Amino acid sequence: MKDRNISLAVIRRLPKYHRYLKELLDNDIKRISSKELSKIIGFTASQIRQDLNNFGGFGQQGYGYNVEDLYNEIGKILGLTRNYNTVIVGAGNLGQALANYSSFDRLGFNLKGMFDINPKIIGLTINDVKVIDMDSFETFVNDNNVEIVYICTNRDGAQDVADRIQKTNIKAIWNFAPIDLKVREDIIVENVHLIDNLLTLSYFLKE
Amino acid sequence: MKDRNISLAVIRRLPKYHRYLKELLDNDIKRISSKELSKIIGFTASQIRQDLNNFGGFGQQGYGYNVEDLYNEIGKILGLTRNYNTVIVGAGNLGQALANYSSFDRLGFNLKGMFDINPKIIGLTINDVKVIDMDSFETFVNDNNVEIVYICTNRDGAQDVADRIQKTNIKAIWNFAPIDLKVREDIIVENVHLIDNLLTLSYFLKE
DNA sequence: TAGATTGTTAATCGATTAACAATC
């Protein structure tokens, strides 16, 4: 697995491969060619072969790809061979929604705690996970080997959380606040900017 | 505004311009050059000028861009000069979270109703919006000139909703289910594939 | 006017597609 200098465009396609291969697997399909996969996933066969060959030769000439093997390989590339401890900061509606997503847990993202500053929310239990006072954030995440924080605060609280994260062993942030966080280079940030997404939709809608 | 053949890459940057210009506006900054904007937004000055010139010459040589004008122009391009009626299908945690987002309403996306098939949820009122039985979906959306549906069902229900949408006057779908919907060409679909996003994060985290 | 900065053309860079030899 010679993954280096892989472009972001390729990486962002990987979860989609993973999703479609899972579906093929569930339908008991044993093998697939880049041409057949192209038809269902919507990438060109050429692109599929190029993408996969960034990580190794997973196919076999004249045969195609073994669905199960390829699914597992892509899972490995995506880091799904181990578990990750996570916490949510901001136990409002969105935080609670994420806490209830069972698919994250199934993929190995294990929610260890939720944090808030609102006394009315602190102490609640959501999907078996306690909402804790933000005061104990730093000790909790370090004691529990938490690697990923989902930031579900509002815009104004998000950078404060990011600042506190930088004093802990947290390695990655999944940010849902509508702001671009300023953090150290070595902290990974993935943004879900809902409003940006909605505005892209309205761009196309505005005939 | 000669917008045609604009690449998706450009369009997806527009909401970010909109967001940063709003911030400048809030800070009473009257004008900005592509060079200064480059520093705060992180795109090159050259790219900023190229992007904006896809839609018209909004700047002035020797001066830069008027922040307020540019903000308004980008708002226009993004379709923010009118309101859109919306509904949510799937009034679970995520649906409720979206219903409580005030920023969508502020931008002109007005939530008119929420739908579910669960009798325990039907009849609830969330942020002043009623949860209605999915049985009345088609009549409701047509009677209320609804243009956008947020799909917040699980994976399995999403395509069924999409199929029913195609028999109404709905023009766009904001899809949160982890599936690529099959719909007519003229229906606009924007996906928020949370799991894809999380897996991109774990790709980088898996050292 | 001189300085600054745009709008726009040209150059470069990167990503996608096409082609085909290798080989199962």
Add this chain to the structure above:
DNA sequence: TAGATTGTTAATCGATTAACAATC
């Protein structure tokens, strides 16, 4: 073996960056 399909190189296409004349 013949047919199919990969892995990979080459060609094309598109997006980003650089450069600079136009002009405020």
